[in-house]
Amino acid sequence: MIDIDQANQTAVSRMMEARPFLKRIDTAINVIPGMRDNLLLHAGPPISWENASGPLRGAIVGALILEGKATDWGSAVELVTSGQVDLEPCHEHATVGPMAGVTSASMKVYVVENVTHGNVAYSNMNEGYGKVLRYGAYSEEVLEKLHWLNGSFADIVNQALAEIDGLDIRALLAESLHMGDEGHNRNKAGSIIFATKLAPAIVRTNASDEEKAKAIQFLAENALSVLNPVMAACKAMADAGHGVEGSTIMTVMARNGTELGIRVSGLGDQWFTGPVGQPDGLYFPGFTADDANGDIGDSTITETAGIGAFAMATAPAIVTFISGTPELALNTTLEMYEITETEHSAFTIPALGFRGTPTGVDIRKVVELGIRPQINTGIAHKDPGIGQVGAGLVLPPTNVFEEALMAYAEKYLG
């Protein structure tokens, strides 16, 4: 006889006990489990080139050019469609990537270790705003920036991380949630905390003054610089809660631009997938909803771990970016308490009397109450090569929770 509540408590306790430390930066192929030279990782559940949306295709092409395997769109497509290059989900390799999430063998990745349970998660370098690979842009300037990020920048930050002996990302997040971040689309405070924790150690590296200044400035001015370490930290926390026999807690929620997929703690590595939603949000000047791609990215690992849209009550200023009102932000958090197992012991919301963030989505509650997990997200242009066009709110498809619950019934109650 399975005690589901007990199993869920175990899963969520493990998620909250996890202490993710950013240990160092390394090359993807050296550290990501199962990474190989002819493999590209991508956001969301499994997908083929044929079904991939514009921004994911653009990022695949860009990554193959970055790797020196292709020279243009045509030669890149040939590699992927002929099977010379494989596509697999980041999540199947302990990795998470924002938006397209494409991660290739030579890219540098943040190595985040959950020092409580020992599991490790990875995420690549955040590219900042403008034309960037993760939104499907792959022009010369995009590749040039990637060369710098994976070269001088990663080297300097890695040296600095060694000097400060790693960084406690859970503590950083707890602090940034008290400074108006929700940890997914608003990482302004977290990113400058990240920059200031690293800056003195960066000064002490052997790089040139100009390279040091450039690295610090990028860390400080890119309000998403900490997003990728935060995502890897959330992955490390969520993974700690995965694999608990009998648990109905969601441990993965991710989108590839075409489909959204979830995984459930007690249901092993099975994906439950459905069509992605269209975000409802604010568009940058010159763009409209007609330009928007479907929901994309592994960044919903933040909501999975109890922050992001779930913590919006602590980040009322975010509504200037994603639309809505401060009341909406507050009510979103309040609603998420309905479908979660507990309140986070490390992440608290001052405006709610320091109540913990709603943590651990129970798929039973989602189906029973008809309340889906809220997602904050950036919005990519539907065509490759363009980039971000806005930011907004979106919901996962209903069927993934229903199908997961049916699979659960079959496995445990059948």
Place this chain on the structure above:
Amino acid sequence: MIDIDQANQTAVSRMMEARPFLKRIDTAINVIPGMRDNLLLHAGPPISWENASGPLRGAIVGALILEGKATDWGSAVELVTSGQVDLEPCHEHATVGPMAGVTSASMKVYVVENVTHGNVAYSNMNEGYGKVLRYGAYSEEVLEKLHWLNGSFADIVNQALAEIDGLDIRALLAESLHMGDEGHNRNKAGSIIFATKLAPAIVRTNASDEEKAKAIQFLAENALSVLNPVMAACKAMADAGHGVEGSTIMTVMARNGTELGIRVSGLGDQWFTGPVGQPDGLYFPGFTADDANGDIGDSTITETAGIGAFAMATAPAIVTFISGTPELALNTTLEMYEITETEHSAFTIPALGFRGTPTGVDIRKVVELGIRPQINTGIAHKDPGIGQVGAGLVLPPTNVFEEALMAYAEKYLG
């Protein structure tokens, strides 16, 4: 016939139109109007040695030792009581200082210019936590830190300010208010913004790597590092609203540890003073209310300019430091709307639907409604040489508003 409402609108509009830029760091005697070798500036309204409280006395002694004019308590007291050294309020020299606020001729000061109207304000270097002069400590370690702050640190930061061509403190404050700061006792976000704006330029200075790293680390880890530039910015804003004929807007509120004094826009340089209150707050381990000095410092220039306790609704996390609940923080801001002229056009509160902070205390409303301006404050030990013992909330004495209103009636309506 005086149109008081019109005069008040003018005063407050000038306060809000003021754009304070941190231009550079210079030596007090070179830039502060009326500064001279045998003068010490102090917080609050005028006071004599005889009436000074412990922390102010300690800071006076420390400053005289720093200046090389005295060697110990006795020789310092002799200089002040014999009239060889004068004491005058910071506020009478376009200057503001936190807590004791003692500013001496050789100290370095932040130079903040209101580029809209051209007036300039000054504040010395913030010393961080622990044993510090502003709380009346004057031991060898206190003086050593002051030597570093007024030497290498000030030099490096000044070089960095020159490279970035100054810093818009109003913009910095507007951003930090969206990140959970209220700008007086919670400057966590503002201080790391300050650190990150300066850090790349600090790297490009000609200092040694070790001195650069030390300066950046101090700016980033001292959660009050931006307080002094913020106070000078608030002084520059408040001064822009001072001297408007017929206005009943308060443009100065400051405490010397014994008395609190206010000045009013339409009443020139006259001080209205009364006994300071005893802060009600949280004490550091080992201290109680019995150890507390009376309310002290020029930092209430923040409330005068529309932030600090007036903006507490945007800073719910502050209650862990000053006592109370997030509801108290919210209600404090709401109550301050009752006694202020307007809502700030540059400082907004996301949690209140981006409403502007309550700005411009109208002494008529204070007297009529019996609602006094709320103050957040650090609490000093009553004995010299010890330092900070806690933080909390306090109110100004009622009589200062009544007396100011009577003086107003005499001047304008008599």
